[in-house]
Amino acid sequence: MKICFVLNDIAVESCGTSLLLMKKAHERGHEVFVMSVGDYVFRSDTPLSVNCIKIPPKLDKKDPEEFLEAIQSDKLKHSLYPVTDFDVLFIRNNPTEEPAERYWAEQSGVAFGRMAQNLDVLVLNDAYAMSNAFIDKLYFEELPEEIKPKSLITRNREDLLNFWEEVGKKMVLKPLQGSGGQNVFLIDKTEKNINQIIDTIMEDGYVIAQEYLPKAKDGDVRVFLMNGRLLEQDGKLGLIRRKSGEGEFRSNFSVGGSAENSELTDAMKRIIRVTAPKLIRDGLFFVGLDVVGDKLIEINVLSPGGFEHFRDLKMPDFTDTVIDSIERKVEYKRLYEGLLSNRTLATMD
Known part of the structure; x- marks a missing residue:
């Protein structure tokens, strides 16, 4: 191809x-x-x-x-x-x-x-699906409530402060449009610069506030999905735990997070099962989910990354599995000669 x-x-x-x-x-x-x-x-x-x-x-x-x-x-x-x-x-x-x-x-x-x-x-991924999910943190909010932490999206300072009180004065603030852990802050009851932090994030647009999940201290798990299913190759699963560095609550690799192996938990299976139907329907072929404990905290649909860290964990990098799937899609497209839409092909296994 x-x-x-x-x-x-x-x-x-x-x-x-x-x-x-x-x-x-x-x-x-x-x-x-x-x-x-x-x-x-x-x-x-x-x-x-x-x-x-x-x-x-x-x-x-x-x-x-x-x-x-x-x-x-x-x-x-x-x-x-x-x-x-x-x-x-x-x-x-x-x-x-x-x-x-x-x-x-x-x-x-x-x-x-x-x-x-x-x-x-x-x-x-399907281009129209990516257009609909272009602000992936907003697309995330279309998923069922039971798999997500409490959250608020606003540009109103008072709304944010009230939410902070509501969740016990411990929340995470981040820009609606951003990645790599940039301008992401943990705000607890000891924070004295909350107004300045809110102003800093609002310079980039809307602000997301999420309740802090205590299990975040153990990092998060990046879960790679393809065609709505967990990536698998040579008996290994496409999971990678991202641990935060010393004195840092963010676990993003771009801010010093380290990679560790992770087990697939029942909570992760539930999150995948609940999320997959929407991803398949929308034509999102390759997606990354970020999970803390039993909650999905973020979804990455535009350019999920992290494969390079599997090598350090002596795991396959899953590229064979992804290319296998793309090869099959090209074959299906040829065989069905226009009868299958791009959106259907994008998530067809």
Whole structure:
């Protein structure tokens, strides 16, 4: 198959989930292309095109870091391809990681993805589903109450202070649109700068307040779902516990969290079972759930990551499982010749 990966910016990509998936698809003999979110080209008289890099078939780099270095080198040149040349467009750019000066990039990947989808290219996750879930923390609030902590989304200071009182003066504040643990604060009864913290977060828009879950001291568990099911490969499950560092309540890898193995609990099984029908219906192929105890605290639908940490735990990185599934989708699409929608194909096992 011909598969094109859409990243925030090739030049600053790291050896994360996108790179590992790209490398695996290349190793399996597929034609792999890579582009930045600013590389779409549209002319009114021709189909949507992309200015991307084709990874040479003979690029033999066993180490992910070397593979990334080769992609980022000046030796590989961009070329213009009609998006209809591809079987799959895998949208992996994360809008919440874009700096303020690249505001134009935030919606571009999904918006052009819709155009590609309308040209009968298989787009993952489904571009219309990603549009609906673009603010994933708001999409999270559409899930059943029983699996979530108490929460409030507002830009009103008094509402936040009243919620703080309601949950026993211990809550987590974070921006509605954000990722990687940036501007996430634990507010307890000893906090003296609560008003300044609220002002800081409100500079970025709406604020989410969530009740603090005591089990958060043990970190959270990133649960990877594909086609509404827990990822599995070689008898191992796609779970990874993220532990916070010394003096830090956030467990995000980007702020120093460490990776540990995790067992699948009954509570996690329940969360997956309750969440999966909506993900399948909406066409969300590859999703990350963040779980604390028996509660889901966040859902990642735009660009879930963390595969690179499985290697440290002597676990498979699950890239074979993901690429297997994409290969099947391409086959189903060919066999059914337009009878299956992109949304259906996106979560078809």
